[in-house]
Amino acid sequence: MNRYLPITYIYAREILDSRGNPTVEVEVVLDGVYEARASVPSGASTGQYEAVELRDGQERYLGLGVEKAVSNVNTKIANALLGENALSQGYIDHLLIDADGTENKSNLGANAILPVSMAVAKASAKALGLPLYQYLGGIRTDSMPVPMMNILNGGRHSKNSLDFQEFMILPVGAENFKESIRMGTEVYHKLKLILNKDQMVSAVGDEGGFAPDLKNAREALEYLMKAVELAGYDPGKDVVFAMDAAASELLNERTGCYDFPGEGSQEGCQISRSTNEMIDYYESLTAEFPLVSIEDGLAENDWEGWQKLTCRLGQNIQLVGDDLFVTNTRRISCGIKLQTANAVLIKLNQIGTLTEAFDAIHMAHKAGYRTIISHRSGETSEDMIADLAVACGSGQIKTGAPCRAERTAKYNQLLRIQEELGELASFRNPFAVDDGREQSS
Numbered sequence: 001m002n003r004y005l006p007i008t009y010i011y012a013r014e015i016l017d018s019r020g021n022p023t024v025e026v027e028v029v030l031d032g033v034y035e036a037r038a039s040v041p042s043g044a045s046t047g048q049y050e051a052v053e054l055r056d057g058q059e060r061y062l063g064l065g066v067e068k069a070v071s072n073v074n075t076k077i078a079n080a081l082l083g084e085n086a087l088s089q090g091y092i093d094h095l096l097i098d099a100d101g102t103e104n105k106s107n108l109g110a111n112a113i114l115p116v117s118m119a120v121a122k123a124s125a126k127a128l129g130l131p132l133y134q135y136l137g138g139i140r141t142d143s144m145p146v147p148m149m150n151i152l153n154g155g156r157h158s159k160n161s162l163d164f165q166e167f168m169i170l171p172v173g174a175e176n177f178k179e180s181i182r183m184g185t186e187v188y189h190k191l192k193l194i195l196n197k198d199q200m201v202s203a204v205g206d207e208g209g210f211a212p213d214l215k216n217a218r219e220a221l222e223y224l225m226k227a228v229e230l231a232g233y234d235p236g237k238d239v240v241f242a243m244d245a246a247a248s249e250l251l252n253e254r255t256g257c258y259d260f261p262g263e264g265s266q267e268g269c270q271i272s273r274s275t276n277e278m279i280d281y282y283e284s285l286t287a288e289f290p291l292v293s294i295e296d297g298l299a300e301n302d303w304e305g306w307q308k309l310t311c312r313l314g315q316n317i318q319l320v321g322d323d324l325f326v327t328n329t330r331r332i333s334c335g336i337k338l339q340t341a342n343a344v345l346i347k348l349n350q351i352g353t354l355t356e357a358f359d360a361i362h363m364a365h366k367a368g369y370r371t372i373i374s375h376r377s378g379e380t381s382e383d384m385i386a387d388l389a390v391a392c393g394s395g396q397i398k399t400g401a402p403c404r405a406e407r408t409a410k411y412n413q414l415l416r417i418q419e420e421l422g423e424l425a426s427f428r429n430p431f432a433v434d435d436g437r438e439q440s441s
């Protein structure tokens with residue numbers, strides 16, 4: 001095999017994401033033969049410190065266009081990369097970073113840079129005849145992730161009364177990944193039955209979870225309990241729960257407190273919680289329900305609050321930084337120093353290249369933080385994060401409800417990977433008390 005595989009073609013086009021907004025898809029060809037395609041997702045509750053998604057001033061469909069990002073790929077990025085060796089992913093990604101020349105990729109746009117970085121890796125795997133997860137992860141790639149399925153949507157992802165953004169189930173009691181998908185899907189269907197019986201709306205939010213007008217987080221978790229039981233599973237043993245509060249979206253900058261407009265509308269009064277009250281609230285929810293993971297429990301700049309939260313709950317509860325860390329090693333290292341959170345959500349488009357995402361994963365694992373590979377609320381049928389989750393041994397993947405093609409694309413790719421790995425595939429409950437397993441890095 002020739003160890004030099006030149007990039008001979010790069011082309012970007014505009015496609016639609018799952019919210020009907022424009023996004024970027026890129027095709028690359030290596031050595032005139034090996035082709036691959038990759039596309040980028042888009043967030044709604046984006047962190048302040050994410051790499052910049054370049055949008056045109058002009059409204060297209062519901063959102064802003066990506067003509068500039070597309071043109072940046074077809075001109076500046078193509079000029080920088082054509083003829084370069086695709087097998088050197090680190091070098092390619094650094095050429096992309098240099099071509100942009102800014103700290104936050106605001107020049108070319110993370111939505112121009114990332115699909116190129118991804119497509120180059122996909123084409124390289126193809127050229128080497130390796131499954132993508134193995135190309136990305138090497139020989140120790142046998143760990144299937146537990147799915148974090150977001151089956152009740154709120155916050156910025158739907159127009160209902162739930163203030164917290166995501167209520168997720170994790171079928172940790174499954175024997176293997178395939179069984180975890182079956183269990184999670186059974187619970188999802190039972191939840192629909194229960195909501196319908198209670199005359200609740202079972203239309204879905206952006207990530208495919210139901211979006212009824214529930215009173216508050218407690219009621220949402222009660223519904224999850226009922227659905228798990230109706231599906232014949234034991235909550236806390238077979239299936240545990242996770243939440244993404246997306247608290248940066250709730251912060252009232254003026255008062256420094258977190259506002260709950262949906263809960264307030266249900267109660268007929270204004271509801272607001274201070275940082276300390278938020279922590280008390282989480283503590284009571286984790287005492288009442290098998291809630292093992294809370295993401296963005298506090299806002300992205302509230303480092304002091306995060307320290308308190310970690311001190312109070314970090315021993316027993318997975319505290320995930322999404323907006324807090326934005327897959328950025330500078331912010332993750334700050335979190336590690338301050339002992340805030342104990343897990344990092346990994347979103348490729350928050351940082352903009354595969355190499356930098358791997359840097360973030362390695363830094364987190366080295367410090368004993370867990371990682372969770374994640375989709376965005378606006379997705380495409382791109383399934384690369386499934387391979388990434390296996391490649392880096394994250395042990396958890398967050399990619400929405402088990403419905404809607406842009407979400408099932410990732411679960412279905414994982415089902416294929418499990419089949420391919422056969423008996424080699426391992427599947428572990430990351431929350432098992434006696435689980436001494438280290439994440440691979």
Ligand SMILES: C=C(OP(=O)(O)O)C(=O)O
Binds near residue numbers: 044246374376377
């Ligand atoms: C997936 C998420 O939503 P978005 O893509 O809107 O940031 C999240 O906040 O974890």
Ligand SMILES: [Mg+2]
Binds near residue numbers: 246322323
């Ligand atoms: Mg989040």
